[in-house]
Amino acid sequence: SVFSQSDDNKGLIRFGLxxxxxxxxxxxxxxxxxxxxxxxxxxxxxxMGGIESRNSRILENPSRAEFNDSFAVxxxxxxxxxxxxxxxxxxxxxxxxxDEQGLMLGDEHYGYRELRDNITSMDSDVNIAILDSCSSxxxxxxxxxxxQSPFLLDESVNTKGHAFLTSSSEDEAAQESDxxxxxxxxxxxxxxxxxxxxxxx
Numbered sequence: 001s002v003f004s005q006s007d008d009n010k011g012l013i014r015f016g017l018x019x020x021x022x023x024x025x026x027x028x029x030x031x032x033x034x035x036x037x038x039x040x041x042x043x044x045x046x047x048m049g050g051i052e053s054r055n056s057r058i059l060e061n062p063s064r065a066e067f068n069d070s071f072a073v074x075x076x077x078x079x080x081x082x083x084x085x086x087x088x089x090x091x092x093x094x095x096x097x098x099d100e101q102g103l104m105l106g107d108e109h110y111g112y113r114e115l116r117d118n119i120t121s122m123d124s125d126v127n128i129a130i131l132d133s134c135s136s137x138x139x140x141x142x143x144x145x146x147x148q149s150p151f152l153l154d155e156s157v158n159t160k161g162h163a164f165l166t167s168s169s170e171d172e173a174a175q176e177s178d179x180x181x182x183x184x185x186x187x188x189x190x191x192x193x194x195x196x197x198x199x200x201x
Contacts, residue, residue: 011086015074015124016051016093018042019059019067024097025107032178035060037095037132037186044193045091064108071118079123090124095186098133125160132167132185 020038022031042058045051055077057070074090081088097104102111119127167185191197 011084012050012089013055013081013085013087014045014049014051014089014091015055015078015081015122016042016045016049016091017057017059017070017074018045019062019092019094019096021061021094021096021103021105023061023106024104028097028104031096033182034095037182038093040182040190041093041095041130041186044190048193049091051091062105064105064110067105067110068118071121075122082123088124089126089128090119090122091128091130092119093130093132095132095183098131103131103133120162127162129162129164130189131165132183132189 018038018041020035022034024031038058038060042051042056046053046056057074059066059070062070078088078090094103102109102113103115104110115129119129167183188196
């Protein structure tokens with residue numbers, strides 16, 4: 001796995017924020033599996049991705065304030081880790097409702113600009129955002145967003161910067177399924193990270 005951590009990489013520290021918000025407020029249908037998906041991604045990143053539990057935060061149906069508080073806590077942890085770590089990486093995952101302007105946290109709106117500012121303010125070598133929600137592709141359309149070739153092929157590559165992965169374009173819907181007990185995107189993402197996508201070992 002790209003995210004596996006060996007004994008040779010003890011100077012690499014990863015942090016994660018995993019958010020599931022079933023409630024999109026207003027007349028939006030309450031999702032059944034957004035929080036479940038957040039836990040599934042947190043689990044695989046804990047089991048195989050080198051994110052220790054002390055460096056991981058999981059939020060279910062958070063308010064704007066709780067979301068920002070978690071960014072603030074992780075920002076402090078990352079700043080402290082920089083003194084001893086050879087490399088620091090940060091991953092934020094969100095499953096829930098969103099529109100062309102931002103995330104829907106119950107009746108509160110969390111704009112993509114604020115989300116990006118919080119992510120890029122982390123003093124980490126690599127910041128990765130994964131958004132599993134409708135219209136989430138609008139997040140990548142902010143200034144500076146463009147499609148890129150694969151990265152993080154192995155841990156010897158000294159990649160730095162930001163990567164944003166979304167389950168939909170700016171005008172597409174993301175969907176979940178009772179038969180798989182989660183969203184299609186996250187189901188296949190987790191399956192891939194657990195080895196299904198690793199055809200070359």
